[in-house]
Amino acid sequence: RRPCFRVCYICGREFGSQSISIHEPQCLEKWRIENRQLPRHLRRAEPRKPEVLTGGSCMLRAENEAAYHSAQAQLLPCGNCGRTFLPDRLIVHQKHCR
Numbered sequence: 400r401r402p403c404f405r406v407c408y409i410c411g412r413e414f415g416s417q418s419i420s421i422h423e424p425q426c427l428e429k430w431r432i433e434n435r436q437l438p439r440h441l442r443r444a445e446p447r448k449p450e451v452l453t454g455g456s457c458m459l460r461a462e463n464e465a466a467y468h469s470a471q472a473q474l475l476p477c478g479n480c481g482r483t484f485l486p487d488r489l490i491v492h493q494k495h496c497r
Contacts, residue, residue: 406463408448411470423448430473433487441486446473 404413409426427446434442449465451458474483479496 403459404463405459406466406470408466408469409446409473411467437486437490441475441489443473443475443486446470 403416405416405419406413407419407422407426409423409430412422414422430446434445446469449462449469451461451465471483473485475486475489476483477489477492477496479493482492484492
């Protein structure tokens with residue numbers, strides 16, 4: 400049986416149930432700093448922790464799925480090739496994409 404991991408709604412990485420409450424505030428602060436440094440046209444609205452309205456044994460799966468989709472929504476597509484990146488990585492990618 401696999402241990403229960405929680406997905407960060409900001410970065411999409413998995414953390415233990417005790418670590419996620421430490422990680423998320425730090426991840427959000429890092430996100431804010433990085434977002435402020437981006438050109439205005441690449442800045443995004445601050446991600447919000449998704450609310451899951453289910454109960455029982457499916458709750459963790461539903462929470463993780465909602466968090467994953469929230470993290471994926473932070474990605475921006477390259478105008479040339481369509482691949483998606485975090486905004487700071489998109490800038491680097493676009494320098495080399497043809």
